[in-house]
Amino acid sequence: MDFLLSAEHDRIREKVSQLVESFMAVSGSIDDFRFHQVLLKEFGRQGWSQLFLPGQKREAGYLGAVLALEEVARVNVLSALLLAAHLAMGCGAIAQAGTEAQKERYLVPGVAGDKLISFALTEPGAGSDIDCIETSAAWQDDTSVLTGAKSFVMGAGAADTYIVAARSEGPQGAGISLFIVEKDMSGLETGRTVPVMGFQSLNTGELFLNHCHMPKNSLLGQVGGGTGIISRVSDNFRVLLGAVAIGLAEACVGSASRYAKERVQFGQPIHKFQAITFYLADMAAEIEAARVLVYGAASRKDGGLSYSKEAAMGKYYAAEVALKCAIKAVQVHGARGLTDDFPVEGYLRAAKILEIVGGTTEAQKVLISSHLSRAV
């Protein structure tokens, strides 16, 4: 049935939710990167990561992956963002463009959750505009030598494998190419972990490539083929970021409604005041709006239709909804919402990055309007 979820989808939601809830109860501090790695492993061990990649479990489709990630994010948005990046960008790029040997070596352990693959794209001078990438790949006989600096790399220093975007010139090929760099590659260094507003435990940091001599089999896809791969995996990443945002927004409305039922002022629970009820209603309505956009994008992907525009719509819209919901959730909690007695202050800090990571809201709108000016 169109526009409705299947029994299999309901099962995914329930099982993933159980997994994350039980995991949260027993496994150490969420402020430690190790926590996310262990969850990633468990997620892979139970087979959920396969939902995100071509091959098995196609029955549930990418929509199944979206639902699974939404459930993770509702309980634990920090791990959800790492899962999205690892599965859509890291594993996704190798699934898309890797040789059989590369898939065997990196994708299999990646999907199993044994190895974390981090995508190193952004540079100090190349944010939304990836044409400005300066990290260079110079050809030396059969190898290429990577030199440059990457910023905002998730899991910097903790990941097992990095996919590095670099610019090459010369007769052997020009353009942006991708390289698979293993963590113990000589010349690879990690810089400081950047102090950030939220998601501190994802170890977002710098990566330096000092004359890394890359063997021939480390090239991912064609020389100069990086831009195309990045664009395709970014579409998937955006769909998943939409799911992360929806999960976070759900967490916000959940906290706000729980608190509004408990908190008594002027002789009644505050949810009985229209001002508060209407906040909850606005949140719920906007979350559903974000949902149909994100589910729609995933569903189009499953149906073999174009979904780049829809992914951009879902990503920017859901991120805005998450931030709005987080602000309102803090407001409903009053001064207590600013303390760490309640999770909402953390939600608010986390929400902001969703308007930036995976392409800013503005970059999404540029993409959407370019689609609008194309079709008649």
Add this chain to the structure above:
Amino acid sequence: MSYYLNEKHEFVRRMARQFAQEELAPRAAELDETGEYPADLVQKAAALGILGAPVAKEYGGAGMDYVSASIIIEEIGRACGSMAMILAPHISLGCNLLEMVGTEEQKRKYLVPAARGEVLTAFGLTEPGAGSDSSATRTTAVLEGDQWVLNGAKCFITNAGVAGTYIVTAKTDKNKGARGISAFIVEKDTPGFSIGKREKKMGLHASPNGELIMRDCRIPRENLLGQANRGFLLFMRALDAGRIVVGAMGVALVQACLDECRKFTRERVQFGQPIGNFQAISFYLAEMATELEAARGLVYRAAALKDAGKSFSHEAAICKLYASEAGMRAATRAVQIHGGYGYTRDYPVERLMREAKLLEIAEGTSEIQKLVIGAHVVK
């Protein structure tokens, strides 16, 4: 399973779009200007089976699902808001109420001609003192022998004067509020039943709207629709369906605004280039297109839930709230994008902005939707 439309629905859309673009779009500005009820266009829609789109075939309908009905209203509204406003309550309230709880005789007598488009229906619920609070209904119905005697007045009734069959609500137990209301079928020529003044409205001018007056209006006993004193729950259910099609009208409005703005921003040159090249303007279009997709998905999902026989009250309220507000936002943006031209009747966006406002009010205001949604959230 998919979150986009299947071939069957795309076929319905093509059919509705062709009719709307060929027959309705060329008349939209003129109908707004004159305010004349487009009887000929309603006839043409009837010939295509649109007036009974979701009614079962055995009762003269086309037997379509509610997703299809929403698509039809959307395509019609995209071309002409007044036409959508004439048809939406006929389908979602009039026909829907008759089909939901009508007796076999009532269905034969009233639903069949309504679904075939021979007789238009209207639903009389609102009163001067009973707007959002329909439990405050003051119209009364008293059983005298084999007849119900109705007294009272209804206001803001869509299709008043052009409908042949009216479903009106009245108090049948004065001692009870919402649980003392019943619904009745009243034919237009019934003695004691008359049409009061027609409202002069901000927009949707060709959609007649006015008062119903009942003075010792006697109708047969068997014209009670559904059970006595159970009218409130009945029309709440009908309004849920009504909200889906008003949502579809909101989608239509956003789409119409986007259509106009895409044309205008390509043609209009300022500072040496089409204004669509400026990020400020292109971002407005991107936002409008995004909200359009969201509103559309919400409407189809609510309709799909109804079709699947699942509860859809919460989802209908969400789609109505969201789509109507998206419509209003899109319309004010569309006028802004057109600049001074947008304020004139030389461009359709002026009309669209006047039409948008009603959608935030009809079939339950935005505030009523939020009460419904809010109650669901804290449940």
